[in-house]
Amino acid sequence: MGREEAAEFPELADDPAWYPREDELSRVPFRGAASAGAVVDATVDVVAGLAGIAAVAGVLGMLHPLLLALLVVAALPAGWAEVLVARMGYATVHLLSTSLRRKWILNELMADRATAPEVRSYGMSRFLLAQFSAVTRVEQGERLRLARRQTGVRVLGEAFAALSAGVVYLTLGLLLVFGVVPLAEAATAALAVGVGRTTLIALMRTVSRCYEEGLYFTDYLDFCTLARERTPEPSPGAASPAFDTITLRDVSFSYPASDVAVLDRVNMEIKRGEIIALVGENGSGKSTPARILAGLYRPDRDEVRWDDVPTTEIDPAALRARIGYVPQDYTRWPLTARQNIEAGDARGDAPVIAAGAAAGLGPVVDRLPHGYDTLLDRRFAGGQELSGGQWQRIAIARGLYRDVPLLIFDEPTAAMDARAEHALFADVSARVLGRGAPAGEEDRQPRTVVLITHRMTSAQLADRIYVLDRGRIVEHGAHAGLMAQDGLYAELFRLHLAVYAAPSGAVEESGAAAG
Numbered sequence: 001m002g003r004e005e006a007a008e009f010p011e012l013a014d015d016p017a018w019y020p021r022e023d024e025l026s027r028v029p030f031r032g033a034a035s036a037g038a039v040v041d042a043t044v045d046v047v048a049g050l051a052g053i054a055a056v057a058g059v060l061g062m063l064h065p066l067l068l069a070l071l072v073v074a075a076l077p078a079g080w081a082e083v084l085v086a087r088m089g090y091a092t093v094h095l096l097s098t099s100l101r102r103k104w105i106l107n108e109l110m111a112d113r114a115t116a117p118e119v120r121s122y123g124m125s126r127f128l129l130a131q132f133s134a135v136t137r138v139e140q141g142e143r144l145r146l147a148r149r150q151t152g153v154r155v156l157g158e159a160f161a162a163l164s165a166g167v168v169y170l171t172l173g174l175l176l177v178f179g180v181v182p183l184a185e186a187a188t189a190a191l192a193v194g195v196g197r198t199t200l201i202a203l204m205r206t207v208s209r210c211y212e213e214g215l216y217f218t219d220y221l222d223f224c225t226l227a228r229e230r231t232p233e234p235s236p237g238a239a240s241p242a243f244d245t246i247t248l249r250d251v252s253f254s255y256p257a258s259d260v261a262v263l264d265r266v267n268m269e270i271k272r273g274e275i276i277a278l279v280g281e282n283g284s285g286k287s288t289p290a291r292i293l294a295g296l297y298r299p300d301r302d303e304v305r306w307d308d309v310p311t312t313e314i315d316p317a318a319l320r321a322r323i324g325y326v327p328q329d330y331t332r333w334p335l336t337a338r339q340n341i342e343a344g345d346a347r348g349d350a351p352v353i354a355a356g357a358a359a360g361l362g363p364v365v366d367r368l369p370h371g372y373d374t375l376l377d378r379r380f381a382g383g384q385e386l387s388g389g390q391w392q393r394i395a396i397a398r399g400l401y402r403d404v405p406l407l408i409f410d411e412p413t414a415a416m417d418a419r420a421e422h423a424l425f426a427d428v429s430a431r432v433l434g435r436g437a438p439a440g441e442e443d444r445q446p447r448t449v450v451l452i453t454h455r456m457t458s459a460q461l462a463d464r465i466y467v468l469d470r471g472r473i474v475e476h477g478a479h480a481g482l483m484a485q486d487g488l489y490a491e492l493f494r495l496h497l498a499v500y501a502a503p504s505g506a507v508e509e510s511g512a513a514a515g
């Protein structure tokens with residue numbers, strides 16, 4: 001449930017205050033959920049122990065009630081020590097949560113295939129191992145400290161228990177000497193006291209185990225409650241199947257735990273069937289409105305509207321079901337090419353092939369041994385590896401596969417050269433917008449594309465371009481108008497052409513003509 005919550009609200013993962021929760025997230029499923037069975041086992045043992053104690057108590061009670069009271073007193077110190085030991089163990093697990101999470105992360109980074117090239121190239125294994133050892137040393141120190149404290153408490157408990165046992169036997173002797181209890185009964189009582197003490201101490205240990213496991217299980221229950229509290233109630237408003245206009249009105253946004261506004265009163269208008277491009281320098285705030293549009297973040301101020309409906313009134317899951325979002329850091333799922341495109345929504349062959357063709361995957365899939373059914377993970381038998389650019393086409397196909405009115409591409413083409421990206425988006429635009437696509441290959445309904453790119457020649461395809469600078473929209477309009485303004489856009493465009501354009505070719509020609 002915790003992970004679902006984190007997936008539901010990516011902003012949680014951006015909030016440093018979330019990380020103690022991350023510790024819970026790591027601890028709760030392994031320690032908390034697993035403790036449910038241990039609580040049940042310990043409870044059964046407690047019931048069995050109580051039955052044993054009841055038998056001994058019956059015998060002692062019949063011999064002399066004082067013996068029964070003394071037996072309970074004799075077992076109390078050991079019981080107290082066990083409870084204290086349990087609490088100490090629980091506190092240490094809490095204390096070590098962050099270290100343990102760091103250790104797991106380092107462990108994965110050292111062994112992961114994705115990190116292996118950099119680990120080797122930079123010779124980072126020693127450094128990472130040293131980091132791992134440092135965390136392990138902290139953990140070891142804490143565990144040793146715990147063991148020492150627990151041993152101290154146990155020794156103290158046992159000492160008091162031995163003392164109390166001495167008092168019980170002394171009392172029994174006195175009862176014998178003063179003739180309160182005859183010799184035969186005293187012998188039986190001595191035996192019963194011995195058995196009773198052992199049973200009672202074992203019972204205390206079981207109770208303490210039950211108590212400790214109960215603490216972890218309470219952790220789990222608390223975390224579930226928290227997750228439920230933070231999961232929003234589905235809004236009654238359904239997302240309309242399409243829209244005429246999406247508007248961002250004076251939208252401002254700061255990431256959690258930050259007072260820096262990364263978006264400052266941003267206004268945008270996105271019409272059905274348009275291509276909208278967001279451009280600007282690194283960190284200017286292009287991805288952030290895309291994430292807000294994609295329904296992954298909520299604006300701090302003002303709103304996004306689908307036609308007349310604020311998105312806050314639409315069920316977030318229903319809204320996201322209307323959007324195909326291809327993020328910068330897309331996922332390379334260890335699944336087949338088909339499953340990577342379908343993302344859990346299997347609808348037969350035709351839409352997969354159409355999305356793959358639109359993303360330029362045709363020749364790539366033709367070379368795979370099982371076509372779309374080839375596993376794209378070399379860690380498993382028969383798995384194949386794709387190049388960075390080919391993986392990007394898979395991610396784009398995943399977005400295109402969705403039968404949705406809004407497609408958002410957040411720079412998913414960085415691994416492609418400028419010409420390939422331009423050609424891809426020219427083709428995608430033709431298909432999804434129905435502009436000059438081969439007959440029968442255009443989408444039934446024109447869709448809307450929001451494209452974030454550093455490649456100005458791709459931005460040039462857009463009907464409207466928004467230029468961002470430090471979280472503000474500083475220019476907007478169509479390519480020709482922006483070039484005529486001779487502002488930031490024109491500067492970025494000329495710079496891009498100077499760096500990327502080949503001496504001849506479509507990209508340069510179109511850019512030069514327009515510029």
Ligand SMILES: Nc1ncnc2c1ncn2[C@@H]1O[C@H](COP(=O)(O)OP(=O)(O)OP(=O)(O)O)[C@@H](O)[C@H]1O
Nearest residue numbers: 014255258262280281282283284285286287288289
């Ligand atoms: N998850 C996050 N948590 C906190 N701050 C963030 C987060 N993502 C982005 N930022 C900050 O928000 C600002 C805008 O980031 P954004 O990713 O929107 O820019 P961008 O224009 O898309 O950048 P780039 O071109 O480098 O991808 C940056 O200053 C960045 O530091």
